[in-house]
Amino acid sequence: MVTFTIPQPTYEAPDRGPAQGSAGLRAIETVSVIGLGYVGLPTAALLASRGLKVIGVDLKQDAVARINEGRAHIAETDLDMILDAVVKGGKLQARTSPLPADAFLIAVPTPITADKKADMRAVEAALASIAPVLKRGDLIVIESTSPVGTTERAAAQLRSLRPDLRFPDAAPEQADVFMAYCPERILPGQTLRELVDNARIIGGLDHASALRAREVYAHFARGKMMLATSREAECAKLAENAFRDVNIAFANELATLCEGMGVDPWAVIRMANLHPRVNILSPGPGVGGHCIPIDPWFLHHAMPEQTPLIAAARGVNDGKPLRVANRVQRLASRFKEPVIAVLGLAYKPNVDDLRESPAVEIARTLADRGVGRLLIAEPNIARLPHELAGRPDVQLVEGSVAVAEADIVTILVAHSRFRNLDRAALASRVVVDTVGLLKAEQA
Numbered sequence: 001m002v003t004f005t006i007p008q009p010t011y012e013a014p015d016r017g018p019a020q021g022s023a024g025l026r027a028i029e030t031v032s033v034i035g036l037g038y039v040g041l042p043t044a045a046l047l048a049s050r051g052l053k054v055i056g057v058d059l060k061q062d063a064v065a066r067i068n069e070g071r072a073h074i075a076e077t078d079l080d081m082i083l084d085a086v087v088k089g090g091k092l093q094a095r096t097s098p099l100p101a102d103a104f105l106i107a108v109p110t111p112i113t114a115d116k117k118a119d120m121r122a123v124e125a126a127l128a129s130i131a132p133v134l135k136r137g138d139l140i141v142i143e144s145t146s147p148v149g150t151t152e153r154a155a156a157q158l159r160s161l162r163p164d165l166r167f168p169d170a171a172p173e174q175a176d177v178f179m180a181y182c183p184e185r186i187l188p189g190q191t192l193r194e195l196v197d198n199a200r201i202i203g204g205l206d207h208a209s210a211l212r213a214r215e216v217y218a219h220f221a222r223g224k225m226m227l228a229t230s231r232e233a234e235c236a237k238l239a240e241n242a243f244r245d246v247n248i249a250f251a252n253e254l255a256t257l258c259e260g261m262g263v264d265p266w267a268v269i270r271m272a273n274l275h276p277r278v279n280i281l282s283p284g285p286g287v288g289g290h291c292i293p294i295d296p297w298f299l300h301h302a303m304p305e306q307t308p309l310i311a312a313a314r315g316v317n318d319g320k321p322l323r324v325a326n327r328v329q330r331l332a333s334r335f336k337e338p339v340i341a342v343l344g345l346a347y348k349p350n351v352d353d354l355r356e357s358p359a360v361e362i363a364r365t366l367a368d369r370g371v372g373r374l375l376i377a378e379p380n381i382a383r384l385p386h387e388l389a390g391r392p393d394v395q396l397v398e399g400s401v402a403v404a405e406a407d408i409v410t411i412l413v414a415h416s417r418f419r420n421l422d423r424a425a426l427a428s429r430v431v432v433d434t435v436g437l438l439k440a441e442q443a
């Protein structure tokens with residue numbers, strides 16, 4: 001059994017007394033986590049490590065089978081160790097359909113559709129799947145990043161499926177169940193530590209629901225827990241990622257401007273950041289991952305006319321991969337049979353995650369255009385993604401091999417392992433350093 005020594009949480013919001021509803025407060029002993037991915041599985045494992053009985057639910061049969069063997073189907077620091085202990089200790093079991101529980105945490109994907117609208121089908125399906133097993137006194141928490149108003153719509157959906165239960169949006173004092181929205185803000189690779197240490201926003205459909213949800217997180221969280229309304233919590237999560245996107249867009253636009261004016265953007269940013277109230281972020285080849293390129297759209301679509309800045313930032317960041325590809329193509333036209341090293345495919349340093357990665361988009365564009373032979377170095381993957389696999393002019397190689405054979409070296413991700421690359425070899429190549437890897441070293 002894992003021993004996790006976690007101090008008591010510090011609470012920011014004062015208690016305003018016990019729940020007012022008629023639901024009755026029994027102890028939360030069984031928690032069901034719906035969606036066992038990057039967010040859900042570590043959360044389920046942590047809750048189980050604190051002695052709760054956890055029922056994890058996922059549609060993927062192979063993931064469920066693996067979890068029941070005590071092995072994670074995702075790579076996350078220390079997760080296998082905890083999972084092994086809680087599965088062997090009988091505290092966590094995974095299934096493909098829900099069972100009754102005292103609390104349900106929903107952590108299923110919320111991607112965007114082709115027209116950049118929130119695709120809420122997984123959340124709706126998860127709610128539909130728990131509806132038959134819901135009972136009086138249960139708590140439902142949505143963790144999936146969602147448009148503002150989602151928790152209210154979830155209550156309406158559940159009400160239509162379970163007209164016998166009263167939900168807190170309509171009449172909080174008489175509610176039979178509790179409902180809250182609690183966003184997640186973990187850093188992949190550091191998920192377990194961040195689940196424990198990060199501050200949390202706990203947005204209840206009513207105050208009693210927020211208090212009830214806080215009870216669940218108090219089992220493992222030691223960061224501050226701020227109580228809020230579900231709308232505030234939904235909006236705060238989206239605001240965080242829109243803030244990042246807008247600030248990265250500024251850095252990217254500034255870098256383009258500097259390059260056009262013949263000024264070194266890295267030197268400009270380093271100097272500007274000496275101002276005590278300026279903190280320009282690092283430019284790059286675009287923005288990737290499954291959060292920042294997606295979540296700002298949820299805010300934009302709420303009020304498109306009023307959010308030109310958010311939309312413009314999306315445009316700047318989404319346009320960056322094409323700019324980089326065009327630049328490499330221009331440089332390649334100097335060579336008869338250009339060989340191009342592409343250093344990094346992941347969406348950020350030191351992870352194997354290629355979701356929405358601008359580096360993949362750049363490599364694919366170069367390959368589609370037949371710009372030259374591509375030697376791709378991505379130390380965190382064993383095979384090329386489907387966008388690049390099976391193409392005769394694209395190979396996955398070691399970073400040192402790519403640099404040694406290339407005419408042009410394109411640095412797209414600042415993986416630590418690229419810091420050891422042969423500087424003399426790099427100095428004799430045409431280098432497009434989109435992440436300032438070499439500049440950072442010089443600085």
Ligand SMILES: NC(=O)c1ccc[n+]([C@@H]2O[C@H](COP(=O)([O-])OP(=O)(O)OC[C@H]3O[C@@H](n4cnc5c(N)ncnc54)[C@H](O)[C@@H]3O)[C@@H](O)[C@H]2O)c1
Pocket residue numbers: 034035036037038039040057058059060063107108109110122123125126129143144145146184185186187188290291
């Ligand atoms: N990964 C992160 O770093 C992160 C950080 C903050 C917020 N989020 C948000 O959390 C949510 C989950 O993200 P994730 O990265 O864990 O996704 P994920 O794709 O890793 O995992 C989601 C899991 O849900 C399962 N699933 C889908 N529909 C289901 C259903 N109806 N019933 C049961 N299981 C179902 C999928 O099979 C998958 O295993 C998203 O809204 C995401 O935006 C993610």
